[in-house]
Amino acid sequence: MPPDDGLPQGLPSTSHAIIDLQHQALFEAAQQLLTHDVNDHDRATVLDDYRQFRCLTLANFQYEELAMEQCTDPLAEEHRKAHQRIQEQIDDVFNDAASFSDLIAVVRTVMNNWLPNHIDRYDMALIERLEGQRE
Numbered sequence: 001m002p003p004d005d006g007l008p009q010g011l012p013s014t015s016h017a018i019i020d021l022q023h024q025a026l027f028e029a030a031q032q033l034l035t036h037d038v039n040d041h042d043r044a045t046v047l048d049d050y051r052q053f054r055c056l057t058l059a060n061f062q063y064e065e066l067a068m069e070q071c072t073d074p075l076a077e078e079h080r081k082a083h084q085r086i087q088e089q090i091d092d093v094f095n096d097a098a099s100f101s102d103l104i105a106v107v108r109t110v111m112n113n114w115l116p117n118h119i120d121r122y123d124m125a126l127i128e129r130l131e132g133q134r135e
């Protein structure tokens with residue numbers, strides 16, 4: 001049965017509507033990239049899709065980093081650095097005009113390992129702090 005929050009399986013919900021939507025959009029952009037066949041792809045389309053994936057990631061990080069400024073989150077600095085590290089990985093393959101398989105490897109790493117762990121460790125804590133601030 002699909003989860004009620006509409007999030008894809010494996011992506012934990014933060015209970016923050018905008019951040020969940022951003023994570024979902026990221027997931028969909030990643031899925032789109034993974035539909036390309038390694039042996040039969042149009043590089044311009046793959047790069048366009050990768051550019052979209054990169055923009056959505058940046059938008060999510062910027063949104064969360066603005067939210068960090070609205071509360072006291074002891075993990076904020078670590079959280080920012082985690083964003084920076086993954087952004088560098090995403091940018092590195094983009095800037096180096098890397099091979100299709102390099103791009104896909106980064107997308108898979110982000111979606112399967114990095115994002116779910118990152119949400120659990122940092123995004124959840126940020127939302128708790130934000131919610132606490134409102135009460």
Ligand SMILES: [Fe+2]
Nearest residue numbers: 064118122123
């Ligand atoms: Fe984050």
